[in-house]
Amino acid sequence: MKNDVERIFFSKEEIQKRVEELGEQISRDYEGKQPLLVGILKGCFVFMADLSRALTVKCDIDFMAVSSYGNGTSSTGAVKIVKDLNADIEGRHILIIEDILDSGITLNYLRGYLEQRKPASIKICTLLDKKARRSADIQADYCGFDCPDAFIVGYGLDYAEKYRNLPYIGVLKPEIYS
Numbered sequence: 001m002k003n004d005v006e007r008i009f010f011s012k013e014e015i016q017k018r019v020e021e022l023g024e025q026i027s028r029d030y031e032g033k034q035p036l037l038v039g040i041l042k043g044c045f046v047f048m049a050d051l052s053r054a055l056t057v058k059c060d061i062d063f064m065a066v067s068s069y070g071n072g073t074s075s076t077g078a079v080k081i082v083k084d085l086n087a088d089i090e091g092r093h094i095l096i097i098e099d100i101l102d103s104g105i106t107l108n109y110l111r112g113y114l115e116q117r118k119p120a121s122i123k124i125c126t127l128l129d130k131k132a133r134r135s136a137d138i139q140a141d142y143c144g145f146d147c148p149d150a151f152i153v154g155y156g157l158d159y160a161e162k163y164r165n166l167p168y169i170g171v172l173k174p175e176i177y178s
């Protein structure tokens with residue numbers, strides 16, 4: 001698998017350090033609030049596991065799954081909810097956990113969808129932010145790293161469902177994407 005990687009953007013150690021910092025910041029901001037972490041599957045699974053364990057506040061954990069991508073490398077623009085939340089969120093402090101904010105179409109749709117259920121607050125935590133590609137009017141409240149405009153994999157992020165289990169984040173060799 002690692003032979004398919006052309007370049008590493010964020011090493012295992014860099015990610016670990018940044019996730020710890022985010023955990024401290026979020027714990028301070030949510031002191032006494034018991035947030036509900038809502039992970040967006042599948043890309044969030046590694047980040048969510050690490051970030052949640054870096055929090056010192058009590059929290060609930062739930063997941064949603066949306067489909068918008070297929071197997072390609074850019075959004076089709078259409079968002080469909082494949083798995084919804086299990087519990088009522090009225091009055092709850094929601095923290096959405098995303099792997100990467102790209103066009104923003106997915107999160108913009110999700111935020112609107114969740115707002116209808118009257119949570120006390122909704123914030124967004126993304127590990128990576130590809131600001132150059134944003135088309136929807138949405139920003140992260142917490143962000144791990146600004147990310148170059150390249151299609152990246154690892155630490156939860158996939159290309160055609162592979163490479164999610166790489167412990168670092170990088171780009172694949174061009175021949176793999178073709």
Ligand code: IMP
Pocket residue numbers: 043068069075098099100101102103104105106107150151152153157158159
């Ligand atoms: P958006 O709606 O364009 O912001 O799409 C965000 C979703 O697209 C993320 O949650 C990822 O699942 C996927 N995505 C966007 N960029 C990448 C990438 O570089 N590598 C892997 N998945 C990506």
Ligand code: MG
Pocket residue numbers: 040041042043044099100
């Ligand atoms: Mg995703």
